[in-house]
Amino acid sequence: xxxxxxxxxxxxxxxxxxxxxxxxxxxxxxxxxxxxxxxxxxxxxxxxxxxxxxxxxxxxxxxxxxxxxxxxxxxxxxxxxxxxxxxxxxxxxxxxxxxxxxxxxxxxxxxxxxxxxxxxxxxxxxxxxxxxxxxxxxxxxxxxxxxxxxxxxxxxxxxxxxxxxxxxxxxxxxxxxxxxxxxxxxxxxxxxxxxxxxxxxxxxxxxxxxxxxxxxxxxxxxxxxxxxxxxxxxxxxxxxxxxxxxx
Amino acid sequence: xxxxxxxxxxxxxxxxxxxxxxxxxxxxxxxxxxxxxxxxxxxxxxxxxxxxxxxxxxxxxxxxxxxxxxxxxxxxxxxxxxxxxx
Amino acid sequence: xxxxxxxxxxxxxxxxxxxxxxxxxxxxxxxxxxxxxxxxxxxxxxxxxxxxxxxxxxxxxxxxxxxxxxxxxxxxxxxxxxxxxxxxxxxxxxxxxxxxxxxxxxxxxxxxxxxxxxxxxxxxxxxxxxxxxxxxxxxxxxxxxxxxxxxxxxxxxxxxxxxxxxxxxxxxxxxxxxxxxxxxxxxxxxxxxxxxxxxxxx
Numbered sequence: 001x002x003x004x005x006x007x008x009x010x011x012x013x014x015x016x017x018x019x020x021x022x023x024x025x026x027x028x029x030x031x032x033x034x035x036x037x038x039x040x041x042x043x044x045x046x047x048x049x050x051x052x053x054x055x056x057x058x059x060x061x062x063x064x065x066x067x068x069x070x071x072x073x074x075x076x077x078x079x080x081x082x083x084x085x086x087x088x089x090x091x092x093x094x095x096x097x098x099x100x101x102x103x104x105x106x107x108x109x110x111x112x113x114x115x116x117x118x119x120x121x122x123x124x125x126x127x128x129x130x131x132x133x134x135x136x137x138x139x140x141x142x143x144x145x146x147x148x149x150x151x152x153x154x155x156x157x158x159x160x161x162x163x164x165x166x167x168x169x170x171x172x173x174x175x176x177x178x179x180x181x182x183x184x185x186x187x188x189x190x191x192x193x194x195x196x197x198x199x200x201x202x203x204x205x206x207x208x209x210x211x212x213x214x215x216x217x218x219x220x221x222x223x224x225x226x227x228x229x230x231x232x233x234x235x236x237x238x239x240x241x242x243x244x245x246x247x
Numbered sequence: 248x249x250x251x252x253x254x255x256x257x258x259x260x261x262x263x264x265x266x267x268x269x270x271x272x273x274x275x276x277x278x279x280x281x282x283x284x285x286x287x288x289x290x291x292x293x294x295x296x297x298x299x300x301x302x303x304x305x306x307x308x309x310x311x312x313x314x315x316x317x318x319x320x321x322x323x324x325x326x327x328x329x330x331x332x333x
Numbered sequence: 334x335x336x337x338x339x340x341x342x343x344x345x346x347x348x349x350x351x352x353x354x355x356x357x358x359x360x361x362x363x364x365x366x367x368x369x370x371x372x373x374x375x376x377x378x379x380x381x382x383x384x385x386x387x388x389x390x391x392x393x394x395x396x397x398x399x400x401x402x403x404x405x406x407x408x409x410x411x412x413x414x415x416x417x418x419x420x421x422x423x424x425x426x427x428x429x430x431x432x433x434x435x436x437x438x439x440x441x442x443x444x445x446x447x448x449x450x451x452x453x454x455x456x457x458x459x460x461x462x463x464x465x466x467x468x469x470x471x472x473x474x475x476x477x478x479x480x481x482x483x484x485x486x487x488x489x490x491x492x493x494x495x496x497x498x499x500x501x502x503x504x505x506x507x508x509x510x511x512x513x514x515x516x517x518x519x520x521x522x523x524x525x526x527x528x529x530x531x532x533x534x535x
Contacts, residue, residue, distance in 0.1 A: 010261050014336050047258045050338040056360055056417075058343055061255060081364070083344040091340050099336045104257035107270040107285035216249040238286065240252045250372070290370050294415050294495050294515050297370040304372070311519045313532045320518055 010101060012049060013037075017096045018071065023159045026078040027125070028089040031071055032098060040064050042136035043109040043129045043211065043239075046074065046102030050084055060084045063128040063213075063239075064103065067135035075159060077125040108211065108239045112137065116209040116235075118146035119201045121192065121222045123214020124157070126241055130211055131160055134171060145170045149200045151192050151218065153179040174200050192218065194225040204230030209237070216240040253287040256296060259310045260284070262317040268327075276325040278303035284327075345418075354411060355419055356526035362418040367480045370514070374449035374479070374500050381484060383468060384503035385437045392506070393437035397484070400468075403428045408467060410490035412497070413526040425488055427469030430461045430504075441506035445513060446487050449500040454513035455522065456489065456496055458506070465491055468501060493524040493531070 019031030040046075045063045066073040078089040092098070110118070110133045118137075120130040127150055137144060152158045154177055164173045176188035176196060188196055202208035210231055212222045219240045226236050253269055260268035269285040280302035287298040287307065295311035300323070307323035321327065345360045355361060384394040395403070407426050413419045444461065446454050460466070469488040470477055477483030482499030489496045495515050516522050521530040529535060 010265075012336075045254070045257070050341045050343070051336060052341050052343055053337055055335075056343050056345065058341075061258065081344075087338075087341050096339055097336065099338070101258070104261065104267070105254055105269055105285075106257075106267040107283050108254055216251065219252075238252060239254045240250070242249060242251050242255070242291070292366065293368045293370045294520060295370070295518055299371065306371075309518050311515075313519045318519055 012099055012101045014097045014099050015072070017092055017094050017098055019073075020092065020094055023075060024157055026089065026157075027075060027159050028078070029065055029073050029075045030088065030092065030098070031073045032100070034072060034100060037072055038103075039068055040072070040103035041105075041109040041111065042067055042133040044103040044105040044132075045129070046100050046104060048074070048084070048088070049099045049101075050087065051099070058084050061104070063125075064132055065128050067132055067139050069139060070135065075125070075128045075131075108213070108237050110136070110211065112140040112142040112144070114209065115144060117202045117206050118144055119208045119210040119226070119231075120146060120148040121197075121201070121210065121212040121214075121226075122148065122150040123192070123218030123222070124152060124241075125159065126212075126214030126218065126239070127159055129213055129239065131163075133211065134164075134167065137171075138167075138169070143170060145172075145202075147172045147174075147200060147202055149174050149176065149192065149197070151176045151178060151214070153177065155182050155185075192222050192225070194228055197222070197225045198229060201226060201229065207235075209235050211237050211239075213239040214241060216242065250299075251289045251291060253283065253285040253289055253298060255289050255291055256284070256287075256298060256308070256310065259296060259317050259319070263310070263319045272328040273307065274325040274327075275300040275303060275305065275307055276323050277305040277307075279325070351421065354421060356413050357529045358417060358531075359413055359419040359526065360417055362420055365420065365423075365481065366414070366416075366418060368414065368416065369480070369499075370452065371450050376449050376484070376500070376502075378484060382502065383433070383485070385433060385439065385506065386503060387439075387441065387506040392439070393433070394503075395433075400428065400485070401470075403432055405470075406467070408488075410488070412490050412494050415493040415495055415520065415524070415526075415531050419526075424473050425467065425469040426471035427467035427485070427488055429464065430466040430468065430487075431464065433468065433504075434462060439506055441508050443507045443510045444504040445507060445511060446496075446498040446501055446504055448498050448502055452498055452500065452514050454487075454496050454498045455507075455510055455516060456492070457510065457523075460492065460523075461487075461489060461504075465489065491525075493521075493526050495520065496524050 015032040015034035018033045021029040049059045062074040065075040076088045078085045290297045298308035309320040378397040381397045385392045467488045470485045487498040487501045
C-alpha cells in the first residue's frame with residue numbers, strides 16, 4: 001500500500017499540527033508531530049510544503065524553534081504579501097496536517113561541547129534559531145555564558161519576550177527597538193551598529209563564537225561589525241532570512 | 248530582492264548529494280576564495296537557484312529542477328570538500 | 334495520493350471565462366514576482382547603450398536619448414513565466430525590435446540577447462520580428478523599475494518570460510542557435526508555453 005515505503009529523515013513526511021501558540025500579533029509557533037522525526041540540532045531548519053487541491057505547490061524553509069529533545073516546533077512570521085505565512089499563521093488549525101522535511105543545516109548549529117562564549121545577534125524573526133540554541137543550552141545544563149542582542153521594531157514585536165526575560169543563568173538578553181519604544185524604555189534604540197556591539201557583544205579577546213540571524217541587510221551589518229571588532233570571520237556564523245521570514 | 252545565503256540551499260544540496268553540505272568548504276573557481284557553502288550568496292527566486300562567490304560575485308553553483316529532478320551545475324567551483332567534514 | 338494542505342490556495346486567482354488564455358500548467362497571479370539570478374544592475378542612463386552586433390562588429394548602436402527618440406508603442410500582453418505564474422493584460426511601452434533591426438540590415442537566423450549582469454538568452458530571429466518583440470522601458474505607465482529589468486528589457490510575450498531578458502543591452506546576430514544562460518542549465522532552447530516547452534527535451 002502506498003505510504004509504507006521506508007522513510008528517511010530527509011524525505012517529505014506529513015506531520016500533524018499539535019499546537020498553535022500566538023507569540024505576537026503576526027507571529028505564531030506551530031507545534032508539530034511528524035511520524036518519523038530523527039531529531040535535530042539547535043539552529044537547524046526544516047522545509048514546509050503546501051499543496052492546493054489543484055496541485056499548486058509552495059515551499060518554504062522555517063527555523064526550528066524547539067530545542068533537541070523537545071516536541072518539534074517552528075515559529076512563523078506572517079508577511080503581509082506572503083503566500084504561505086498567512087496560511088500558516090491564520091488558517092492552520094490544530095489537527096491539520098503539514099508536509100515537511102528535515103532537519104536541514106550543519107553550519108548554523110550549536111553543540112554544548114563548545115566552551116566558547118556565545119554572542120547571539122537576532123534581527124526580527126532571526127531570533128528563532130537562536131531561541132533553539134538558548135533552550136538547548138539550558139536543557140543540557142551548559143555553563144557557557146551567552147549574550148543575546150535582539151533587534152526588533154517595537155516591544156510588542158519581540159517574540160518569546162517572557163521566556164527570554166527568564167534567563168538569569170549566564171545569559172544576558174538586551175534589546176534594541178528600532179521603530180518605537182514604550183514610555184520609560186531603558187534599553188537600546190536604533191539599528192544595530194558597531195558602537196552598540198562594542199558595548200553588548202562579547203569582546204574578541206574572550207574567543208567567543210557568534211551566531212547572527214535575520215534579514216540579509218541586518219546580518220551583513222552585524223557580521224561586518226563583529227569582524228571589525230576583531231572577531232575572526234570563521235567565528236561569525238550567519239544565516240540570512242529573505243522576505244519569506246525564513247532562510 | 249535581497250539575496251540569501253547557502254543555508255537556504257541546504258535542502259536542494261541534500262537532494263543532490265544525499266548529505267548535509269552547508270558546512271562543507273568550497274573553493275571558488277574564479278577567484279580562489281574559500282569558505283563554507285553556507286556563506287555563498289544565494290538567489291532563489293528564479294527559474295533556478297544560483298549561488299555566487301561572496302568575494303567575487305561569480306556563479307559557483309546553479310540548481311535547476313528539471314521535471315521534478317534537482318540538477319546542479321558546479322562548474323564554478325574549483326573544489327568542494329567532503330560532506331560532513333565541515 | 335499526494336498530500337493536500339486543507340484550505341491552502343496560495344496567492345492566485347483562478348480565471349473563470351478566461352481559462353482558455355492560460356497555457357498548460359500555469360497559474361494566474363495578481364502580483365508581479367521578481368525573479369533574479371544575481372544582483373540588480375544599475376547602469377546609469379548616460380552609460381547605457383543598446384547594440385546590434387554580428388561577429389564582433391557593431392552594426393548599430395543607440396544611446397538612451399537616441400533610443401528614446403525611436404518610435405515607441407504601447408502594448409498589452411499576457412506573460413507566462415516558466416515557474417508557472419502567468420499575468421494577463423500587462424501594459425508596456427517599448428520600441429519594437431523590428432524598428433531596431435530595420436535600421437541595420439540584419440543577417441543570421443538567431444540572436445543572443447545580452448544584458449548587464451551577464452545574463453543571455455537565445456531566440457530565433459523570426460520570433461523577435463514581425464511585431465512579436467519589443468525593447469520595453471515602461472511598465473504599467475511608469476518607468477520600468479530596476480528589479481523588473483529597468484531601464485529596458487526585452488519583451489517577447491509569446492515565449493516563456495525568461496526569454497524576455499531583463500537589463501538587455503543588445504542582440505548578437507548568429508547563424509546557429511546557441512544556448513543562453515538558462516538554456517545552458519537545462520531549460521528549453523525555444524520555450525513555447527503553449528507546448529509547455531520548459532526544459533530541454535520537452
